[in-house]
Amino acid sequence: MPTAPINEDSHLYLIDASAYIFRAFHALPPLSRASDGLPVGAVAGFCNMLWKLLEELKGDDRPTHFACIFDKGSYTFRNDLYPDYKANRDEPPEDLRPQFPLVREASIAFACHALELEGYEADDLIATYARQAEAKGARVTIVSSDKDLMQLVTDKITMLDTMKNKTLGRDEVFEKFGVGPEKVVDVQSLAGDSTDNVPGAPGIGVKTAAQLLDEYGTVEELLARAEEIKQPKRRQTLIDHADQVRISKKLVQLDENVPVEVPVEDLAVCDPDPKTLIDFLEKMEFRTITRRVRETFEADGVIEETTAGDIGFDREAYTCIRDFKTLEDWIARAYEAGVIGVDCETNSLDCQTCDLVGVSIAIAPNEAAYIPLGHIDPDHSGGDDMFDAAPPRQVRKEDALAALKPLLEDPAVLKVGQNFKYDLTVFHRNGIEVAPVDDTMLISFALHAGMHGHGMDELSERYFSHTPIPFKEVCGSGQKQITFDRVPLDKATEYAAEDADVTLRLWTYLKPYLHKEKVTTVYETLDRPLIPVLADMERHGIKVDRDFLSRLSADFQQRMAGYEDAAYKAAGTEFNMGSPKQLGDILFGEMGLPGGKKTKSGAWSTDASQLETLAAEGHELPQIILDWRTLSKLRSTYTEALQDAINPNTKRVHTSYSMAGAQTGRLSSTDPNLQNIPIRTEEGRKIREAFIAEDGNVIISADYSQIELRLLAHIANIDALKTAFNEGLDIHAMTASEMFDTPIEGMDPMVRRRAKAINFGIIYGISAFGLANQLGIDRGEASDYIKAYFQKFPGIRKYMDETKEFAKDNLYVQTAFGRKLHLKDMNSKNGAMRAFSERQAINAPIQGSAADIIKRAMIEMPGALAAKKLDAKMLLQVHDELVFECPEDQAEDTIAVIRRVMQKAPLPALDLSVPLDVDANAAKTWAEAH
Template sequence: MPKKPAAKPAAAIDAAEIPAAIPATIPAAKAEAGTNMQGQHVFLVDGSSYIFRAYHALPPLNRKSDGLQVNAVLGFCNMLWKLLRDMPKDDKPTHLAIIFDKSEVTFRNKLYPDYKAHRPPAPDDLIPQFALIREAVKAFDLPCLEQIGFEADDLIATYVRQACERGATATIVSSDKDLMQLVTDCVTMYDTMKDRRLGIPEVIEKFGVPPEKVVEVQALAGDSVDNVPGVPGIGVKTAAQLITEYGDLETLLQRAGEIKQPKRRETLIENAEKARISRQLVLLDDKVALDVPLDDLAVQEPDARKLIAFLKAMEFTTLTKRVADYSELNATEIEPDRKNASGASSTAPKASVAAVTGDLFGSSDGVVKSTPIIRAKGDAEIKTPAALAAARLEAVRKLPVQRDTYETIRTLERLKDWVARIDNNGSFAFEALAPTIDPMQAELSGFTLALAPNDACYIPLSHKQAGDGAGLFAAGLAPGQIAVRDALEILKPILESSGHLKIGLNIKFSAVLLAQHGIVMQNQDDVELISYALDAGRGSHDLQSLAQRWLGHTALSYGELTGSGKNKLAFDQVAIERATAYAAEHADLTMRLWQILKPRLVAERMNAVYETLERPMVATLARMERRGITIDRQVLSRLSGEFAQTAARLEAEIQQLAGEPINVGSPKQIGDIMFGKMGLAGGSKTKTGAWSTSAQILDELAEQGHDFPRKILDWRQVSKLKSTYTDALPEYVHPQTKRVHTTYALAATTTGRLSSNEPNLQNIPVRNEEGRKIRRAFIAAPGHKLVSADYSQIELRLLAEIADIPVLKQAFRDGLDIHAMTASEMFGVSVKGMPGEIRRRAKAINFGIIYGISAFGLANQLGIPREEAAAYIKKYFERFPGIRAYMDATRDFCREHGYVTTLFGRKCHYPDIKSPNPSHRAFNERAAINARLQGSAADIIRRAMARMDDALAAKRLSARMLLQVHDELIFEVPNEEVAATLPVVQHVMQDAPFPAVLLSVPLQVDARAADNWDEAH
């Protein structure tokens, strides 16, 4: 199968070999050039399509030894074997690869966040088979390819382009319609299930246009499966007619006014932007910088013994016999592959850790005694932070991950030995593990520690013992574990020591969990936050993504460990040996990533961002999460009943308008009533043939004055409030604290904004009465008040500051009504006695400009013609030209550098701002312009939060910061301290930018105290 390059020996890095001109953070793209491939045949298998077709083609099949479902694995292996052995000699592949989707998040999600948002999750009994299928590909000696940020289709598009340019032919093994745009005289598709070739005639038969026009048709027709919006009311047939007539999408949209059919003309004009975005979503990227060159896909004969060993481990008797007969081997003489056999743990071959770590990390006897450092003809030769970062990256990437070196700590004496090594070392990777994701209620399953690559251990504490008759697990603990209390007693001194650096990834979870046991962890580094400070917007910051990106290593996933569906295990039910492989690898990889990323902070001048905006937030948010907030169950219960009555009333009104009994929760019935019985215009059907009743369609119909869709929207909203909040919130009350504890994510957005989950307390609606009623259920403890402190118009103030708009800056300094002042400036109306409608329009423009609102969007918001909205925006920029100059300068900077910076130096990356697609490019431009404002606001409130507890303590106040909701902080304050607390909170928040940034525009913080959140806001 594919030839693999010879591995380079691990050795110390020679600094002289590091090219100074190559940035350490950006891997060089691999060249596409290669030899002529005339007469060769490249096969590219769409792995995801293969998996699902294999799964659905075979009935459930369980491995006899352990009951693991393996029908998809068997189907996949059968199809691969057929592809390799049964193809005609003149049609066999000379190059072959199996290509998978690396992750669900790609550049398309940045363009359109709802892309593929409605796809159902994979079946529970299929998920555990994904990893085994990848093992199957390896057993066949085939490349198993995937790249973060791209779909498998993009990789396939790039490979077939290169193949054709070099004279080869290509076959895409798939029946996916999205790949049909790639079909040419050089490229065909092959449906293995139907044994059918798909060429240009077959594509024309399906789409009504040749392959090069398929994206134009798909952009108009959309795709309900992938949630590509398209143009409502236009299907494939109509789209093909339009593209045939006008040539391409852009020409059609520019000439849409010429279309005679009024409905079609209007929907094309109104949804032009959706169509352009849709085109970018369906257009495959054939310029991916491939990690694996095309030449490396050359086919060679597989190792039949290895393949038979895998098939025997999977217990595929028939296929094992076929392979053995073909290879003329005796299968009975070949042992099953232990790694993939029933009940197996990792059996990676041992390497000489001593030899490798001695070279890389400065230990002559192979024992790692100190924090790893890079040797390169003497450390003195590495003279710059950038050189050190580059050397670290190269060195760490060369060191293979060897899970068989990990140790399970089962005795106090051995744990004390590790603590002694940590004490000498000064820094170590650490993670507390638990069976649930809620650290407030989780039990400790164990700890994992690492001192260096391949020098890691796991300390199991409370893993359950496998049962042998009374259920899956007996009540007792598995043998060979240290008692939780004893382990904590030994670890507590180093965990609470400010002289020992704890290195983790999402270490806040461990901090909250340990605090439940009376341990307040001090001095920690978080690899996730280091990555976030460096690369926000460039990719995910979870361990698996980082390990793949920086180490080229695929880490064991939690799903691989625990399984899924009805047989899914909690972490403390996993066998200790398997738990060790998973947990110790986490610590090992965390240490490696820290060694790679930490030097970049200094090299790229991002250390201040990490140290002031990220690192302090771990302890701050851990305290807030533990404090929680009280809710009034009775208020929620009453609201639930009230919402139920409102929903029932709306249902009755909907039934009356429908003129017949219907299930209001049935989209099909609703669609049939609206577009079938009532004949409302604007309907579009999904791929299943049912009418679409999306919120957007209902909104459009409601704005036209139709009562029925408006009632449906009202019913859906009140039903969601009931299910998501009034019914669900009581379920989150902690059994001991009797409070609700949310969890904050620090690295969830490009701009630095926090997000809240389990439950999400940042998305409770505040712009309608029902949402405000829900906030009334958040109450202060007896003898206390809730204080809400909220930055007033902070992003507008930052716009005035950053864009340097004198009239706006002066207005804020004078404490004027900024919206009335803007209206006066734009429309020449006196502030005194100004009509409310005029101020409302100015307010919509003020806030809309921040988010790059279009004339179409402003027209919808104000209910005015688009031409009038466009005139307002034009006049706004004429009156405040500095804002346009700021936007242009920000956009130009981001185009040149790929990122924008906040006032405090945070980098918000938008790598797709140079996209050739106008819609995609415009989206990133708007996001970059807004990021400087939103990101600066996020940084300011972070700075305030990091200082708040110390400021309150210095004034001997007992107030406790409970929640952060974007620009608002919520406190619980004793009644008698409210008057003293309000000015302290306001002072800390208003002065948060200082001394790093001196603003010429004052920040205003409104703070009020009340018995519940709504009244305090």
């Protein structure tokens, strides 16, 4: 780095980097690097501060010398003077520790000296450099708000608080301490500092210290004349603690003669190397500041080219295609591009019933277009007559789709979408089978499951620092919301084309990381090929007997009325069964039942666990409420809602599967949710009776038997469990026999039930408390059961311990197929959050592997059925279960194919050491088939 003399024309800037890191860490929201979860929030704050400072100082007041000063370590010469100095300080937070070296690296990338010295604090180096520069007539700005540095302030030395954008001079020092900078050390000597464990004089605060110094001049004079002080308590304090005050002064007095290794003249400013700085910022994945830095270098003529990924968003550049010739030109350009972003606009969120309103495509950054197909008077400014006006000029829908169909179906052109499953269904209903496809939501999920959300807006803000136009901005919200076909074309174009533009940019940015993070196989063999399979399942839907649901709903309502009468009788008064507040007042206020807990709002807690505890103790009313709530939820969630969900055209229910919802990779079902219908209760089974086959067909339910326990046996390499599964033994009876030294023949069913509860509970990290509640036993007995389990199967404990350690070191775990499941709270200081992540770490590889296996089966299934010329359709996936519909006379052959595909699903990627068992049955209803 260059050198330059220090003189009266010089201006030295000294950054108190160590203090800034802590301040930024606590003041700014947490931020992790997207690719690996590395905490970088303080680094980002530091880089932004440094760049902003350097940019603002480019004028006449540009610094001539510049340095970032760091603490070398926690032990300094002050600890030799006073061993308890800073002894009360906690260790740096876990998320902050890895950021210290990165901030030093950032300083160097910005071409700033990163200075530190063993045995001294950063403040001592700052004091030394500041006094050296001042002695040669230079001005000095200390970038910090640390009160300990205020003793250095003079007419030549000022401080700058960048977070408050405030300059601190003599007046600001006096405002804080009541004395000038030259007496700050004396005030601190008397007042002490609890943060640094500087003792001072007990009971003497800053205000009192300033008053005493105003009267006596210096701390030395004050101590020498302490007996003259009129206030007895204050006088005795200073007499008794004089030595303590003297040692405090040595602690707070900065060393202005540190043997610095780099002369102040060598701190001359130089411009950062563009490549070094941009490479560092890109490595940190700081999109916003990277773009700013790049644009500045471009404007200064330092660099010439900007990569496509860093081009800003220009909505005015988007095209609205309203004639066929323009559409043909864009289609030709799309063929030439080879990869295009695609998005549909519709008049409803229901892809099974919505109308296609328009299509947007993007071929490069800011090269995106919107093709309106079904807009109604979008050029009108609004008003009561807007819906009666003529449609705008737009390409005829049939002609546009006919022109787009070859492009969207061309195997040589990759179509990129965000949550593309929705668009595939919309296009399918309009006669277009889009392929091949990539999905940026699923690419993000494969890379970063558990780290953040995967919606387009969130990804755009995370990677491009760009906020796409919100839907409500173009369509409104609430009662004033309009459908997209009513949106004016200028607004519709900006909104829709931007979606395609953002999606294509996300693909360009994220796709290479699949290989880098070694999850290409996960995305290419598990996630991407599942998109069309799920789209087909959703389109098929499943038939539901509306009349049966109506009768069942009426039955539930009648039974609920009976529970209400019983509850009023037990309570001795009528109340709103659905009001937690009224129920709490009755249970714990009027009836005085034990164990009442209040929520933050001050109301009594009446959640399920609270009621279950009271019911287990024999109290009548809590059990009645639990029974009533069960029926109420089933009625509102299923028997009533399912009737509303029946598609008027197909007469079937079409659920939607979320592929990026559950961290473990499990699919989740929504609108309606068909995965959470209770199966272990009579009422839940009755609801499944409503799901029926068409005339001449049957429903087939195929369910993996104990797949997670089998995977546990394989992954944890538990010989006893593997032997039991390979020999087809009753795994729960075998476990009970091993644990309780009980013969399998003639085993008490209750003993087997306890072993079953432990077998399944262990996978989810069950506690003694949880097991005790589940089995209705005391916690000590439950704890003994768990200990006995681990003694009999030590490999499980080994697996759990090793998995947690791996997760703590890497902040992720993996499924057997390589899917990464990120656990960012594994090292959290919050005990509850850390414990939850530890349970996730144990369960996620097993549940995630099971989810991946059934996905592999689902992907293979359509081809396998077609190869045997079977007409079966896959309708539902419910965790470890697949539901089909097929002609009754094909049921036996269909079951054989389903079993074969599901059992061989792990191969060849995973050669399981235990067999997979599949229970499959055919019947007229889902309930009978399961």
